């Protein structure tokens with residue numbers, strides 16, 4: 001059965017409101033205002049990083065939230081909600097959807113994704129789980145683990161997919177993902193123009209996440225500066 005949360009985000013724009021410590025807008029208050037602006041403009045969901053940002057956003061808007069907790073472990077490339085500890089903390093915020101790295105790479109402390117999923121399904125049976133994938137192999141792995149939503153978040157951001165862009169070849173990678181998947185696919189990662197957002201929904205994605213092109217002014221300003229200087 002289709003959940004209410006899935007119904008609410010179908011066919012729409014989810015805005016990722018994130019600013020890490022080293023970014024100029026690092027502030028839960030600012031992220032909550034970004035979320036408000038996004039929702040005022042018609043966004044139907046927000047993606048956010050960290051417990052405090054999610055709480056501030058949930059106090060401000062009422063659309064579903066995709067929560068993550070980025071944490072870097074030495075010697076490990078997985079950083080999006082990487083271990084059971086981070087998954088639990090984000091589930092406890094009440095975020096309707098919790099996203100985590102679902103690549104087949106090794107996780108911190110030797111943790112295994114199937115075990116994390118098993119524990120979380122028992123503790124938080126109503127929370128939807130989103131798999132942040134890079135390769136088609138990751139997508140297959142995520143499907144076998146019973147994730148509710150497949151995301152393309154990490155395509156172009158891992159060792160194996162370095163240099164790839166989701167819009168290459170009229171979204172060839174995304175089309176391959178959609179062909180394999182029998183549940184909602186959320187297009188995410190470098191969907192940086194309204195035209196690309198529209199296109200991925202036309203191709204059959206459930207929703208689309210856009211981040212930096214809306215909420216990272218340093219990225220937006222750089223595009224203008226580069227255009228002027230080149």
Ligand SMILES: CC(=O)N[C@H](C=O)[C@@H](O)[C@H](O)[C@H](O)COP(=O)(O)O
Pocket residue numbers: 016018068080153154157188189190191192209210211212213
């Ligand atoms: C790879 C990684 O760390 N991605 C993060 C995942 O949450 C965010 O930094 C991105 O902003 C988000 O995925 C949206 O993508 P884009 O900003 O390209 O629209």
